[in-house]
Amino acid sequence: MYKVLPQPRSCPASLPTELAEFYARHVPCSEHEVPNLNLELFDIDRLQAVSGSSFESLRELLDAYPEYEHWRPVRGWRVGTTDFGEPLLYLQRDPAIGCEGVYAIGGSVAGPQESIRQPHWLLRLARTMEEWNARLRADRGIDYGIVPGEIRDLPWHRRMRLRRHFKVLNPDLGAMWSRPKR
16 A cells, blocks of 8 residues: 655656546555565655557556457556456546546456456556555555455445446456355
8 A cells, every 4th residue: 555645745646637646645655564464555756658559468458358449549558467467457438448446457357257248357456646645544555456355354334335436447247246245
């Protein structure tokens, strides 16, 4: 998760407004500050511009799954990496996908199955960086979108809230994200 800086800092002009505003006021916490953190979060100097045709991980997946060709024009920024080595991306609004936000991408991602709108190897974690940071803070640094199997260990009300959160962001999520037993 990210902590608030005492003073805003300047950001590269190339960053989209929402990302620039967030990084002007925040810096990633270290693993010593948040021992449960299951992500590596990048600071401004490590952000990497990405697109469906230039970012290798995304390009390879799109080449392997031509039915998701409509995702190729997306653009955004790599903002981190999961513990599994999967990229975390902030994608800008694009007519092809219709939504912006923070996404996990890769073979170990538990995204929607059998969806024509969204690939199974892509999961929307949050609408904005602020929303994502608030959820990371509430869950003490664990992003349960990255480790959905661990949701079952949470109290009932938190399990339901997280499942609802991910189903709203990813409408075609399947059985793994269904209502849990009490």
